Amino acid sequence: MSDAEQQSVIHVRNALKLLGARGEVRRLDDSARTAKEAANALGIEVGQIASSLIFLADGKPILVMASGKHRVNTNNVAAALEADEVTKASAEDVRAATGYAIGGVAPVGHPEQLPTIVDISLSQYDEIWAAGGHPHYVFPTTYDELLRITGGHAAEISV
Numbered sequence: 001m002s003d004a005e006q007q008s009v010i011h012v013r014n015a016l017k018l019l020g021a022r023g024e025v026r027r028l029d030d031s032a033r034t035a036k037e038a039a040n041a042l043g044i045e046v047g048q049i050a051s052s053l054i055f056l057a058d059g060k061p062i063l064v065m066a067s068g069k070h071r072v073n074t075n076n077v078a079a080a081l082e083a084d085e086v087t088k089a090s091a092e093d094v095r096a097a098t099g100y101a102i103g104g105v106a107p108v109g110h111p112e113q114l115p116t117i118v119d120i121s122l123s124q125y126d127e128i129w130a131a132g133g134h135p136h137y138v139f140p141t142t143y144d145e146l147l148r149i150t151g152g153h154a155a156e157i158s159v
Contacts, residue, residue, distance in 0.1 A: 008100055008133035015109035016139065019149040023140040025132040033103035033135040035068020042129060042138070045069070050122055050130040050146060052105040054094045054114075057083035061097035063116040065107055065130070065146060070121055070158035080117050080155035104134040107150050116152035118143070123154070 013025050032038035035049035042048075049068030054061055055077060062081065066072050074086040094102050098110045107116070107130050122128050123143040130146065132139050147154060 008104065008106075009137050011099070011109045012106040012133035012137070012139070015106070016149070019108060021108075021139070021141060021145060021149050023145075025137050025139045028136050028138060031103075031135045032131070032138055038129060038131075038138055039068060044127075044129065045125075047121070048125045048128050050107065050118075050128045050141070052098075052107045052131055054089040054097055054105065055086050056089050056093065057081050057086050057115070061089060061093060061114055062086075063098075063107065063110075063114040063150065063152070064157060065116065065118040065122065065150065065152060066157065067119050067121045070119065072119075072157055073159045076155065076157045077117055080153065080157065081115065100131075100133055101135075104131050104137065106131050106133045107146065109133070113151060116150040117155045117157055118147050118150065118152040119158055120154050120156045121158050122146070 028041040039046040047069030078086040
């Protein structure tokens with residue numbers, strides 16, 4: 001792991017500690033770039049993966065925490081945010097908004113607080129897992145804690 005990648009993971013650990021999150025960032029032997037990869041590595045259901053996705057709502061970055069089991073309906077996201085248009089962000093937009101590369105975007109530790117929507121479908125699980133700043137790192141959390149640490153709003157955004 002490069003120095004920059006290591007710094008990303010340390011940054012997430014520090015952000016989680018500052019926010020009072022209970023879960024510890026842990027390294028996976030295999031990449032967790034996708035929800036399916038992460039679920040397989042952890043031996044859990046793919047729905048328990050809280051994917052951190054960046055979209056642009058009326059041109060401004062937003063964070064959408066979606067269950068790995070579902071696809072995001074951008075019309076539902078637009079309605080939840082009262083936005084005219086929601087589009088997927090480019091890799092450059094993701095890095096600029098979060099400081100992380102796609103595949104390792106953590107839900108915390110961004111340069112600025114992003115408006116955040118957390119998919120209601122994640123609430124059915126006692127434990128969910130999110131990226132820890134690098135594709136090989138993840139951390140456990142709960143739905144309620146994810147809402148709290150991201151300052152997110154619950155919404156039904158899945159297809």
